[in-house]
Amino acid sequence: MTADTITAVDTRINARWMIPVVPAGTILNQHALLIQGDRIEAIVPQQEADRRFRARETLDLDEHVLLPGLVNAHGHAAMSLMRGMADDLPLMTWLNDHIWPAEAKFVSPEFIADGTRLAIAEMLRTGTTCFSDMYFFPEVAAQTASDVGIRSQICFPVLDFPTAWGDGPEDYLRQGADLIDQWQGHSHVRVGIGPHAPYTVSDGPLRDIVKLAESKSVPIQIHLHETAFEVADALEKSGTRPSQRLADLGLLTPHTQCVHMTQVDGSDLTLLAQTGAHVVHCPESNLKLASGYCPVDQLQKAGVNVAIGTDGAASNNDLDLFGELGTAALLAKAVAEDAAALSAHEALAMATINGARALGREDEIGSLETGKLADIIAIDLSDPFNQPIYDPASHLIYSQHGRQLSHSWIGGIPQVQDGRLTRIDVPDLVLRVSHWAKRIQQG
Structure with missing residues (x-):
C-alpha cells in the first residue's frame, strides 16, 4: 500500500x-x-x-x-422464565422438587421461544455476543437466536428418561442428528450434543453420543463433577470417578466442554490436560447452590482451557457475564489463597478467547484481530x-x-446502540414474560 x-x-x-x-x-x-x-x-x-x-x-x-464480544459458554436460556422461582435450596431439592416438575408442566415450544428471547435480550444488553445453550426444544432456541442475529452453540439434550422434547435417548439423538444437518455451515448457529450429566445418561447412550459427535464433527457439552455428592455416589456405585468413566467411553476430547468441575483431584487434572477437554466455570450458580468451588488457578496452571458461563437465570439469577467475571476473579483468589490468581486480563480472556476456544471458534471470534x-x-x-x-x-x-x-x-451489525437493543421489541417481550409469570405463579 x-x-x-x-x-x-x-x-x-x-x-x-x-x-x-x-x-x-x-x-x-x-x-x-x-x-x-x-x-x-x-x-x-x-x-x-x-x-x-x-x-x-x-x-x-x-x-x-x-x-x-463476550462468550457465555454455558446456560439454559429459556430458564430465564423461572428466575427467582425456587431460591435458597440445595441442588437436588431445587431440581427434583421444583425445577423438573415445573418443566414437565410448562415447557413447550412457546415457552422456549419467549424464554430464550428474554435471555438473549439480557445477554446482548450486558455484553454477550455468543452463547451456548442446553435445553429442551433446541430447534426453537436455534431459530430464535438466528432471528435475533446472535451467535450460539445450541446443545440438544440427552437423558435416559422421557421429557417434553422426546421419549428417550434414541429419540433425542435422532432429532439431534436432524438438527445438526439443518444448521450445518450456518454463520451464527452451531449445534452440539448435550448429555445432561453422568448420573442421568447411561453408558449405551454415551457411546452413541461419541459416535454421532465424531461422525458429524460437533462438540459435546456435559455437566460434570458439579457436586461432591455426584462424585461420591459414582465412586460408591462403580468405584470410578465420573471423569474417568467418560474418558473410558471416549467422551473426553478437545471437542468436549465440561461444565462446573467443582470437584477436581490430581487424576481429574491429568485427564483434562491429557485429553484437551475444556472446563466451563459457572461461579455464581455454584455458589448459590452451594455446589463447590472450581479450582480455576490450578486448572489453568495445568494447561486446561477454562471458559466461563452464567448457567441458567433460575440458579444465578442473572446473565450478566461481567458480574460473573468479577465473582470468578475474587473466588479464584480465595480458592487458590493467592491474590495474584486470575488477574483482570486473565478473567477477560475466560469470557472471550477461552470461550471461543472451548466452542471451537477461536479462529473467528474471541479477540479483536484483523480478519476476525x-x-x-x-x-x-x-x-x-x-x-x-x-x-x-x-x-x-x-x-x-x-x-x-x-x-x-x-x-458488524449493531445489536445495541446507546444502550438500546436494536433487534428485540422489548415492550412486547415484557408482556410475554408477564403472561408466563402469571401462569407459573398459578401453578
Whole structure:
C-alpha cells in the first residue's frame, strides 16, 4: 500500500481504550477499529486511520473501552422464565422438587421461544455476543437466536428418561442428528450434543453420543463433577470417578466442554490436560447452590482451557457475564489463597478467547484481530463513580457490571446502540414474560 492509498470501509470506531485480548494483557490507547462487511479490516492509531481509511460511518467513543464480544459458554436460556422461582435450596431439592416438575408442566415450544428471547435480550444488553445453550426444544432456541442475529452453540439434550422434547435417548439423538444437518455451515448457529450429566445418561447412550459427535464433527457439552455428592455416589456405585468413566467411553476430547468441575483431584487434572477437554466455570450458580468451588488457578496452571458461563437465570439469577467475571476473579483468589490468581486480563480472556476456544471458534471470534468477525462491544466508563481510571481492564472486572455497555456489534451489525437493543421489541417481550409469570405463579 502506498502512502496515498485510501481504503474505503463501512464503519470506523474511535475508542479511548481498546483491549484486543490477543496479544494477552494489551491495552491500546486512542486507536480506531475499522469494519468492512462482517470483518475487522484493521486496528490502527487514530491518526493513521485518518490517513489510510475513509468510512461511511464514524463513531467516536471518547470515554469507552472497546473489546471483543463476550462468550457465555454455558446456560439454559429459556430458564430465564423461572428466575427467582425456587431460591435458597440445595441442588437436588431445587431440581427434583421444583425445577423438573415445573418443566414437565410448562415447557413447550412457546415457552422456549419467549424464554430464550428474554435471555438473549439480557445477554446482548450486558455484553454477550455468543452463547451456548442446553435445553429442551433446541430447534426453537436455534431459530430464535438466528432471528435475533446472535451467535450460539445450541446443545440438544440427552437423558435416559422421557421429557417434553422426546421419549428417550434414541429419540433425542435422532432429532439431534436432524438438527445438526439443518444448521450445518450456518454463520451464527452451531449445534452440539448435550448429555445432561453422568448420573442421568447411561453408558449405551454415551457411546452413541461419541459416535454421532465424531461422525458429524460437533462438540459435546456435559455437566460434570458439579457436586461432591455426584462424585461420591459414582465412586460408591462403580468405584470410578465420573471423569474417568467418560474418558473410558471416549467422551473426553478437545471437542468436549465440561461444565462446573467443582470437584477436581490430581487424576481429574491429568485427564483434562491429557485429553484437551475444556472446563466451563459457572461461579455464581455454584455458589448459590452451594455446589463447590472450581479450582480455576490450578486448572489453568495445568494447561486446561477454562471458559466461563452464567448457567441458567433460575440458579444465578442473572446473565450478566461481567458480574460473573468479577465473582470468578475474587473466588479464584480465595480458592487458590493467592491474590495474584486470575488477574483482570486473565478473567477477560475466560469470557472471550477461552470461550471461543472451548466452542471451537477461536479462529473467528474471541479477540479483536484483523480478519476476525466484527463481534465487538463498547463499555462506557464515563460515570463519575468509575473515576479515576488507571487500568480499564481492572475496572471491567472489579468496578462495574455489564449495564454500562453502550454498543454492541455482531458481524458488524449493531445489536445495541446507546444502550438500546436494536433487534428485540422489548415492550412486547415484557408482556410475554408477564403472561408466563402469571401462569407459573398459578401453578
